[in-house]
Amino acid sequence: MPLTGLVLLAAAHMFDYVSFLVMTGKHGLVAELNPIVVGLAQEFGLPGLTLAKMASVVVLASVFLVLRPHRRRWASSILTIGIVVGVFGGISNVASI
Numbered sequence: 001m002p003l004t005g006l007v008l009l010a011a012a013h014m015f016d017y018v019s020f021l022v023m024t025g026k027h028g029l030v031a032e033l034n035p036i037v038v039g040l041a042q043e044f045g046l047p048g049l050t051l052a053k054m055a056s057v058v059v060l061a062s063v064f065l066v067l068r069p070h071r072r073r074w075a076s077s078i079l080t081i082g083i084v085v086g087v088f089g090g091i092s093n094v095a096s097i
Contacts (some may be wrong), residue, residue, distance in 0.1 A: 020093050033092060
């Protein structure tokens with residue numbers, strides 16, 4: 001079960017990232033609604049944004065794995081929120097395309 005959640009987390013954020021690339025390729029960075037993402041992209045470019053996205057997924061997965069043995073509900077909640085955020089970001093990007 002935890003492996004499924006981690007795969008869903010990675011897939012959700014991959015969906016967000018790929019849809020971001022398509023959206024910004026078509027409309028430019030002005031189409032991105034998240035000011036944090038815009039700031040990262042302007043400051044560090046696509047490589048920096050890619051590393052930040054990967055780091056966020058690794059941190060979420062790590063927190064889940066550390067909490068899971070002792071605080072299952074907290075761990076599941078954090079993982080669920082991470083998945084929902086990734087899916088929501090991807091859907092908002094697709095809606096902008």
